[in-house]
Amino acid sequence: PAARTVLLTGAAGGLGTLMRGLLPEYGYELRLLDMVPVEGAPDAVTADLGDPADLGALREAVRGADAVLHLAGISQEASFDRILRANIQGVHHLYEAAREEGVRRIVFASSNHAVGFTPRPREGDPLVPVATPRRPDTFYGLSKCFGEDLAQLYWDRHGLETVSVRIGSCVPEPTDPRMLSTWLSPADAARLFHAALTAEGVGHTVVYGSSANTRVWWDLSSARALGYEPRDDAERYAEKVVAERGDLDDANPDHARLGGHFCTNPTMWPH
Ligand code: NAI
Ligand code: 15L
Numbered sequence: 524p525a526a527r528t529v530l531l532t533g534a535a536g537g538l539g540t541l542m543r544g545l546l547p548e549y550g551y552e553l554r555l556l557d558m559v560p561v562e563g564a565p566d567a568v569t570a571d572l573g574d575p576a577d578l579g580a581l582r583e584a585v586r587g588a589d590a591v592l593h594l595a596g597i598s599q600e601a602s603f604d605r606i607l608r609a610n611i612q613g614v615h616h617l618y619e620a621a622r623e624e625g626v627r628r629i630v631f632a633s634s635n636h637a638v639g640f641t642p643r644p645r646e647g648d649p650l651v652p653v654a655t656p657r658r659p660d661t662f663y664g665l666s667k668c669f670g671e672d673l674a675q676l677y678w679d680r681h682g683l684e685t686v687s688v689r690i691g692s693c694v695p696e697p698t699d700p701r702m703l704s705t706w707l708s709p710a711d712a713a714r715l716f717h718a719a720l721t722a723e724g725v726g727h728t729v730v731y732g733s734s735a736n737t738r739v740w741w742d743l744s745s746a747r748a749l750g751y752e753p754r755d756d757a758e759r760y761a762e763k764v765v766a767e768r769g770d771l772d773d774a775n776p777d778h779a780r781l782g783g784h785f786c787t788n789p790t791m792w793p794h
Pocket of ligand 2: 598599634635636690691692693705782
C-alpha cells in the first residue's frame with residue numbers, strides 16, 4: 524500500500540528543501556522536522572534528534588506517520604563527538620520513536636561514503652555491488668555504516684522496514700568530473716525515494732542512489748528492483764564539466780576512490 528503521511532527529517536537542508544518541492548506531486552502529505560526552523564513552514568517540528576530532551580517531540584512527530592524519510596544529520600565530516608550525537612545517537616532515537624509508535628518503514632539517507640575507500644572501477648571493471656565490504660572514508664561515512672546496521676537490526680528484531688539509500692551526489696547539476704559518475708538528479712532522487720517508500724516487502728534493502736549516468740560506478744539493480752527508473756544522465760553535462768574542471772586523472776588521488784576527496788583531504792580528518 525502506498526505510504527501517504529511521511530515525516531521528512533532534515534527538512535531545512537539542501538535535499539530536504541528539494542524533496543519538499545518534489546514529493547507532494549507523488550501524493551504525499553509531508554510532516555517536517557529539523558533542528559533549525561524550516562523556512563516558510565511554521566508547522567515544522569523543531570527538534571534535535573541527538574538530544575534526549577527532544578525525545579517527546581520526536582515521538583509526537585512520528586505518531587501516525589506511514590513512513591519516515593530520514594535525511595536529518597550532519598552531512599559532511601565533523602569531529603567524532605558531533606557525529607556521535609547527531610548521526611549515531613540521532614538515528615537510534617529516531618528508530619526507537621518509530622518502533623514505539625508502530626511506524627512500518629523508514630527510508631534512510633545513507634551515503635556513498637559508507638564505502639568511500641573502495642577503488643573506483645576502471646575501464647572493464649565490474650560495477651561496485653551493494654554487497655561490497657564497507658570501507659567508510661570518514662567518521663561521517665562510519666555513521667552511515669552504523670545507520671545501515673541499525674536498520675538491519677530493527678528489521679530482524681522488530682519487523683521495521685528500511686531502504687538504505689547510499690546517495691551519490693544530489694545537487695541540481697554535476698559540477699566536477701567525479702559527479703559525472705555519482706550524480707543523482709533531484710528529480711531522480713524523488714523517483715527513488717518514492718519507489719523506496721512504496722515497494723512491497725523490502726525488509727532491509729540497501730541501494731545506491733544515482734541517476735542513469737553513462738559513467739556510473741555502482742550497481743543500481745537493487746534500486747531498480749524497487750521500481751526505480753532513473754531518467755537523467757550526467758553525461759549531458761560532461762562536455763561543460765570536462766572543459767571547466769578537466770576529466771578524471773589516474774594520477775590524482777582525489778579521483779582514485781568512490782569517496783573522492785573525502786579519502787584524501789586533510790580537512791576530512793578534523794581531529
Ligand atoms: P544538509 O546538511 O543540507 O541538511 C541536513 C539537515 O539535517 C539540516 O537542515 C540540519 O539542520 C539537519 N540536522 C542535522 N543534525 C540534526 C539533528 N541532530 N537533529 C535534527 N536535524 C538535524 O544535507 P543534505 O545534503 O540535505 O543531505 C541530507 C541527508 O542525505 C544527510 O543525511 C546526508 O548525509 C545524506 N546524503 C546527502 C548527499 C547529497 O548529495 N546531498 C549524498 C549522500 C548522503
Ligand atoms: C555526501 O554524503 C554529502 O552529504 C554530500 O554533501 C556530497 O559530498 C556527497 O556525499 C558526494 O559524495 O558528492
